[in-house]
Amino acid sequence: MITPLTHLLDQMAAHGAAWFYAKRLAPNDNSKNQVYLGGGFGALNIIPHGEVESDDSSRAGSVRDRAKAMVRFFWLDDDGVTPAPDAQLILYPKYPEVRMSGFLRGAARAPNVLMKSRDEGRVLFFGICPDGRVLGHVVAGDDPVARAFDAAAPGLDATGVFLDLEKLRQCGTDPKEALLAALRRIHAKGWIASQKMGREGVPEPYSARNGGGYTLEAELGISPNGYADPDFMGWEVKQYGVSDFTSYRAKSPVTLMTPEPTGGLYRDDGVAVFLRRYGYADKSGKADRFNFGGIYAVNRDFHPETGLMLRLVGFDATSGKITDLDGGIVLLDRDDNIAASWGFRGIIAHWNRKHAKAVYVPSLMQFPPPEYSYGAVVQLCQGTDVLLLLAAVAVGSVYYDPGIKIEAAGTAKPVIKRRSQFRVRHDALNVLYRGSEVVSVQMT
Numbered sequence: 115m116i117t118p119l120t121h122l123l124d125q126m127a128a129h130g131a132a133w134f135y136a137k138r139l140a141p142n143d144n145s146k147n148q149v150y151l152g153g154g155f156g157a158l159n160i161i162p163h164g165e166v167e168s169d170d171s172s173r174a175g176s177v178r179d180r181a182k183a184m185v186r187f188f189w190l191d192d193d194g195v196t197p198a199p200d201a202q203l204i205l206y207p208k209y210p211e212v213r214m215s216g217f218l219r220g221a222a223r224a225p226n227v228l229m230k231s232r233d234e235g236r237v238l239f240f241g242i243c244p245d246g247r248v249l250g251h252v253v254a255g256d257d258p259v260a261r262a263f264d265a266a267a268p269g270l271d272a273t274g275v276f277l278d279l280e281k282l283r284q285c286g287t288d289p290k291e292a293l294l295a296a297l298r299r300i301h302a303k304g305w306i307a308s309q310k311m312g313r314e315g316v317p318e319p320y321s322a323r324n325g326g327g328y329t330l331e332a333e334l335g336i337s338p339n340g341y342a343d344p345d346f347m348g349w350e351v352k353q354y355g356v357s358d359f360t361s362y363r364a365k366s367p368v369t370l371m372t373p374e375p376t377g378g379l380y381r382d383d384g385v386a387v388f389l390r391r392y393g394y395a396d397k398s399g400k401a402d403r404f405n406f407g408g409i410y411a412v413n414r415d416f417h418p419e420t421g422l423m424l425r426l427v428g429f430d431a432t433s434g435k436i437t438d439l440d441g442g443i444v445l446l447d448r449d450d451n452i453a454a455s456w457g458f459r460g461i462i463a464h465w466n467r468k469h470a471k472a473v474y475v476p477s478l479m480q481f482p483p484p485e486y487s488y489g490a491v492v493q494l495c496q497g498t499d500v501l502l503l504l505a506a507v508a509v510g511s512v513y514y515d516p517g518i519k520i521e522a523a524g525t526a527k528p529v530i531k532r533r534s535q536f537r538v539r540h541d542a543l544n545v546l547y548r549g550s551e552v553v554s555v556q557m558t
Contacts, residue, residue, distance in 0.1 A: 119262035120282055122239060126249050127283075129188075129195055131241025133348055134279035135160060136263060139252070141232035148204060148213035149238065152274035155205065156499040156548075157212040158466040160276060161185060162246040163203050166459040168439065181205040181439050181459065187217055189224050190241070190251045196223045198250075205462075207436035210501060217250070228252045237263050240276070273470050273497060280348045289347035290494070293473060296346070298555035300333045301490050308484035311337050321484060326477045327353040329486045350469035354540060356476040359489045364476075364540035370503070370512065371464045372535045377455035378445065385530050389520045392420045392453055402525070406518040410445065413510035422446065422453050424514055429458075431508035434501055443507060445514070454534075458504075465500040472498075474543065490556035497548030511542045 123134050143149045151157035163183035187201035200216035218224045228236060235255015242248055253259045270277040271290075280289045300306070308325035309317040309332045317332040327344070330353045336344045344351040355365040375381050380388040393404035408417045410424035417423065428441015442457040476489035506512040517533040544550035 115285075117262040118258040119266065119279075122251060122259055123241070123279060123283060126190060126239070126241030126251070129190065129241070129249055130243040130245065130247065131249050132244050133242040134283060135240045135242070135273070135276040136279055137238050137240070137275050137277070139236040139238055141234065143236075143238075144232060145215075145218050145226075145229050148215040149217070150275065151203070151212040151214055152276075153209065153211050154274075154499045154501050155210060155212060155462065156274045156470065156497060157276075158183075158203070158205075158462060158500065159468055159470045159498055160242070160273065161203060161214075161240070161248060162242065163466065166205065166462045169204065179206070179208050179439075181207075185214070186247045188247060188249050189217075189221055190249045191223055191225075193223065195249060196221055198224060201248075207439060210435055225252050228254060235260060239279075278348065284347065289349065293346055293349050294492075294553060294555050296334055297473070297475060297488070297492055298490075298557060300330065300488050301555055302557060303333075305480065305485040305487050306333065308486060311335075313337075323479075323481075323484065325484055326355060326479060326486050327351075330475060330477070330488060345469065346473075348469070348471060350472040352472055352474045353477050353488075354474060355479065356489065359476070359478065359487075359491075362476050362489060362491055367515070367537040367539050368543060370536050370538055370546075371461075372533065373456055373460055373464045374532060374534055375445075375454035376457045376460045377442070378452040380454035385518065385532060386520055386523075386528060388453065389518065389530075390523070392422055392447070393518070393520070394419050396519075400521075402523050403519060403521045404523055406516055409513055409515055411510040411513035412508055416448060421448055426504065426508050429504050429508060431505060434505050436501070436504070443514070461503070462500050465498075465503055468498050470498060471496045472547075474540075490554050491552060492555060493543065493550060493552050495543065495547040495550045498546055499548070502546050502548070506538065506542070506545045507536075511545055512536055512538045 163185050166181050166183045169180045169182045183203045185201045185203055187198045188195040189198060198217045198221035200219040202216050204213045204215055218226055218229055237253055237260050239251045240248060306329055308320045308329050310320040310328035311332045312318040315337055320328055331344045334346050336346060357363050389404045389406055393406040396403040396405055412424050412426055422445045425444050425446055427444055428438030430437050436458055439458055442455050444455040445453040447453055472495045474493040478487045515535055515537045519531050521529040
């Protein structure tokens with residue numbers, strides 16, 4: 115059934131949008147007071163944005179206690195889209211919360227009257243494009259689109275202040291139930307030959323040993339793309355290997371992100387200098403090779419081989435707030451020298467790539483030839499936030515697990531391998547989300 119609302123979503127889709135959200139605007143949601151996008155930083159996982167930077171627009175002499183990130187925002191109307199070049203997200207760590215501002219400046223055909231008003235009933239719609247563009251459209255409370263939205267809203271899922279409109283795009287099909295039904299079908303198939311979705315949208319045989327995720331994606335009909343992680347009706351799909359389908363014990367921890375350090379000796383003087391100072395000779399006896407590995411967590415002391423420990427600077431674990439945007443995760447030696455660091459702005463940039471909703475699916479592998487079977491017990495997680503990540507770092511649940519090395523170290527052409535990764539045990543994944551549930555897709 116086509117309604118004024120579904121017609122709007124079709125218009126957004128025609129301009130490239132793939133995910134759709136709506137927010138009811140309060141009287142204070144206007145161009146003067148900015149548009150409130152929710153407490154915490156969860157909105158960053160919904161609204162694509164540029165680099166997080168210091169906000170230099172605060173008053174002279176005042177403390178800079180906020181940051182900003184540009185948004186490639188476009189207003190949509192019947193004549194097409196028009197850019198809002200000054201649109202940006204404002205991050206307030208003190209509260210914490212995210213707001214949007216600058217969405218009218220320099221924007222031709224912008225809805226100035228509606229976005230300057232304090233009228234009740236206004237609704238702001240967002241169309242998120244895979245290439246990072248954000249399409250916006252606002253309607254008054256008495257608009258047919260708003261009335262259609264009011265009628266549909268009770269049946270929609272909420273993510274923070276946003277209502278997810280995916281169900282409307284699927285003609286009433288609940289995305290979560292559709293996902294579980296698809297996983298139930300895949301589980302019932304038993305062993306599945308390893309495959310990978312080809313460029314033409316047709317699964318092709320895949321012989322490498324890392325085909326668990328590719329095979330699951332192909333079974334779900336997910337085509338690879340260069341913009342985001344595998345996505346099924348708005349759900350990020352993550353596969354992981356287990357030892358058996360009885361204990362469902364994960365074979366390895368979950369790698370959350372692999373950011374290179376943004377500060378410290380590692381960044382200032384280079385990886386080779388870092389390895390020669392803090393690394394150690396290869397334990398298997400390979401000549402002229404230095405390694406840097408081990409587990410580094412905030413609740414651990416100095417590592418016995420590298421002499422470094424991990425600490426979190428500028429984050430209050432009690433309140434769960436960033437107290438200094440210039441802080442971050444740091445590796446310190448016994449003289450308090452910073453060996454490597456990851457600033458909060460860079461961490462935020464990495465974490466915003468996570469979907470607001472994710473499903474983790476266990477798998478077994480057998481070979482030859484490689485085949486995969488997918489378990490009946492899956493984990494559904496919703497509402498991630500970089501502040502939850504930092505809280506997990508603060509208590510040691512998320513840790514640094516590097517694999518950095520230099521080979522031919524004494525030659526004119528040393529070979530350096532970089533691998534800085536932050537990981538979490540699979541049974542601790544729930545701390546990174548506001549909601550988590552374990553569901554069986556077993557047929558009864």
